[in-house]
Amino acid sequence: MQATVTDHRSDIAVLHLRGELDADTAVQLHRTLAGLLERPVPRIVVDLTDLKFCDSVGLSAFITSKQVINARGGWLSFAGANPFLTQLMETVGLSRYFAVFPEVDDAIAAAQL
Known part of the structure; x- marks a missing residue:
């Protein structure tokens, strides 16, 4: 899995994930999220x-990050999930705790409301 971060505006980070997120690659995701969680208000x-x-294992990284994000008044949302990932997030209940958008631009626009 590859993880890259781009900033949109000064207060929203977009975490781009590519490849497969599993037990072998979750450590990289944890490291990347840890850096983003150091921001005063992680969005x-x-x-x-x-x-x-x-x-x-990959999904657990997002779940464990939620507590820190909430404590700092921030949020985490998902965008662009394929049908497999959409179904997975619904099955495990992530869609009840995190906003899921069709496109990154939709998620960024919702943040501006």
Whole structure:
């Protein structure tokens, strides 16, 4: 898995994930999220457009980050999930705790409301 971060405006980071997120690659995601969580108010859009697979170990990184994000008044949302990832997030209940948008631009626009 590859993880890159781009900033939109000064207060929203877009985390682009590519490849497969699983037990072997979750450490990289944890490191990247740790850096983003150091921001005073973490506002993160996770771009899943190029993520082909994710298992429960990968999803747990987002779940464990939620507590820090909430404590700092921030948020984390998902965008661009393929049908497999959309179904996975619904099955494990992530869609109840995180906003899920069709496109990154939709998630950024919702943040501006």
